[in-house]
Amino acid sequence: MIVHSLEISRHxxxxxxFIALAESLGQTAEAVPTLxxxxxxxxxxxxxxxxxxALLQRLNQCRSQAQQGVTPGTLxxxxxxxxxxxxxxxxxxxxxxxxxxxxxxxAGLDAFNPCAFFVLLFLLSLLAHQKDRRRMALIGxxxxxxxxxxxxxxxxxxxxxxxxxxxxxxxxxxxxxxAIVVGIVNIKDFFAFERGITLSIAEARKPxxxxxxxxxxxxxxxPAMLGATVVLAIAANFxxxxxxxxxxxxxxxxxxxxELSPGTRYVYLAFYNLIYVLPLALIVFVFVRTLGVxxxxxxxxxxxxxxxxxxxxxxxxxxxxxPVLLNSLAVSAALLTIAxxxxxxAVRLTGENQRRSG
Numbered sequence: 497m498i499v500h501s502l503e504i505s506r507h508x509x510x511x512x513x514f515i516a517l518a519e520s521l522g523q524t525a526e527a528v529p530t531l532x533x534x535x536x537x538x539x540x541x542x543x544x545x546x547x548x549x550a551l552l553q554r555l556n557q558c559r560s561q562a563q564q565g566v567t568p569g570t571l572x573x574x575x576x577x578x579x580x581x582x583x584x585x586x587x588x589x590x591x592x593x594x595x596x597x598x599x600x601x602x603a604g605l606d607a608f609n610p611c612a613f614f615v616l617l618f619l620l621s622l623l624a625h626q627k628d629r630r631r632m633a634l635i636g637x638x639x640x641x642x643x644x645x646x647x648x649x650x651x652x653x654x655x656x657x658x659x660x661x662x663x664x665x666x667x668x669x670x671x672x673x674x675a676i677v678v679g680i681v682n683i684k685d686f687f688a689f690e691r692g693i694t695l696s697i698a699e700a701r702k703p704x705x706x707x708x709x710x711x712x713x714x715x716x717x718x719p720a721m722l723g724a725t726v727v728l729a730i731a732a733n734f735x736x737x738x739x740x741x742x743x744x745x746x747x748x749x750x751x752x753x754x755e756l757s758p759g760t761r762y763v764y765l766a767f768y769n770l771i772y773v774l775p776l777a778l779i780v781f782v783f784v785r786t787l788g789v790x791x792x793x794x795x796x797x798x799x800x801x802x803x804x805x806x807x808x809x810x811x812x813x814x815x816x817x818x819p820v821l822l823n824s825l826a827v828s829a830a831l832l833t834i835a836x837x838x839x840x841x842a843v844r845l846t847g848e849n850q851r852r853s854g
Contacts, residue, residue: 672815682805
């Protein structure tokens with residue numbers, strides 16, 4: 497039995513051979529390491545005890561088939577029978593079960609975005625003074641819907657970039673390093689809020705947001721009001737790009753490292769964005785019910801920055817060292833636990849400091 501190990505990042509011929517082999521199996525060449533044996537293509541390597549043992553079992557099975565005159569690859573593989581059905585996402589293999597969970601976790605963390613909260617809370621606070629629940633619900637709903645569509649387009653652009661660049665290892669490394677930088681900057685903002693390098697909405701941009709928000713209140717008719725809301729949401733999302741670049745970049749790169757069809761990837765993007773807009777929709781619902789006026793405090797902004805920063809730093813480190821670990825449910829749970837634990841600790845410490853200063 498001969499095993500070929502082909503390096504593709506510096507050898508174009510090997511890359512073309514990789515693509516051709518994948519296409520011959522009805523698959524897409526997207527990530528490394530990829531193992532192709534006996535008509536089966538598998539991406540990722542955990543360790544010799546798990547992935548290695550499964551590979552040896554498949555090779556022995558293939559050899560037995562050949563000796564019996566059976567076409568190799570016709571018997572069901574472990575991956576073919578270990579499937580579960582996930583709502584909205586259909587059937588996924590056992591080694592992909594963590595991807596829906598990972599989507600839920602990452603989108604949930606991304607949803608608590610201080611930049612998005614700042615704009616929406618400011619807009620709703622202005623509307624609260626008018627005591628018109630129907631108008632607040634309509635404007636808030638249009639803002640959240642437009643923000644979700646904008647975010648989906650932004651993530652789709654990231655996904656297309658990574659799909660175009662393909663399985664080059666340095667792309668994953670670059671994404672990991674960028675995530676580390678984003679994470680460090682956000683953690684810095686917890687200790688030195690919006691001082692020095694920051695990924696918050698620039699102070700120079702805020703007057704434009706205020707002006708556009710007030711234009712909604714001063715609109716003479718419903719179409720003008722809705723149009724001004726859409727324009728504000730689009731402008732705000734462009735201003736928020738630095739706040740939101742980290743999680744979408746990591747997540748879309750993870751999608752391209754997974755063996756999924758292009759259509760399934762967009763379903764995952766839609767699922768991600770549905771989770772992303774839920775907290776924004778909840779804020780609108782609470783304001784409509786209570787007609788409350790609330791602004792994002794500096795302490796709340798710092799804590800949100802810390803939570804996203806720690807998680808982003810962890811994801812960046814895993815992407816640069818061992819990206820295949822992100823397919824593990826245990827690893828995803830551990831990353832979330834660490835980020836939440838440190839944030840809860842920060843909540844208690846900052847709360848005690850406030851009580852002492854008060």
